[in-house]
Amino acid sequence: MSNTQINLKSLIGDHTTEEFLKLLKSRTPFISHGNSESLKDLMSLPFLDSVGNLAACWLDTVDVFNSEIADEISKSSVSPEDALHEYNNGSCILFNDVNRMIPEFDMWNQQIRKEIGFSELSFVRNLVYATPAGKGNAPHFDQNFNFVIQLSGTKKWWLAKNNTINNPMTRHVIGHPVDHELEGYSTKEFPESFPADCTEYILEPGSILFVPRGVWHMTEAVTDAVSFNFTFTPPTWIDIATTALREKLSHNEKWRESAILDNNGSNNNEFNKLIKGLSADVENWQSADFLDITEHQEL
Ligand SMILES: [Fe+2]
Structure with a gap:
């Protein structure tokens, strides 16, 4: 491997980091073409050269999508040989967590x-x-942010603004049941078909498409096509707060007590006392009290 690193600059085309962060925060997609040179450390990896090569090197199962559903909600996990056979017979296949294969990938990701x-x-x-x-x-839409790099072939993507829900915490596929929690905090009905007001993007080898969290998307390969995703699922503030809160409360043996309910499970004096104490504490908390717990853990 040569020493041209893959970093954020390699993925954001002509945008500055500042411009990119604005696009990310406003959930605005963008495409950038002709990145084969800056991505050569990735695109020239022999095992990514063809689906056959990847299948030959792969030591785990491969996901094969049910062609009726065409989504990961309906898939089977099969051997690489069987997956290659299914691919040659017209099925989409997915190699998950490719970062397990090469240490550089995790280095780039972090x-x-x-x-x-x-x-x-x-x-x-x-x-x-x-x-x-x-x-x-x-x-569908996803709860994560994706940089999609086209390695070979041509693929069409259609993206549309999500006017139903901001900041979804789970994905949703049009025409399928809505996740229970997602339904709980959504106030609008989910559409039954892909929004007509969408933008088409055509990805060729070396194209990078940024697909922000929650943006509707669907795809169709024009030719046989292989793409490589950098997929980021960051925690929400809910995750940061609850993770840090758990750590904070774990220092108190009263909070560590096994929960035993009284009054038919609707009330408990001990729990009320703990909640009162917590609300008094919360007034003095700052973001640093939480982030000191969740961040800077890496050596
Ligand atoms: Fe997706």
């Missing part, structure tokens, strides 16, 4: 995570999708 300012609690991984010509993904 470098990019830090440059963006995502917490150490972020879940970061790489995925490789192999999509036969004419096939693609059903319309």
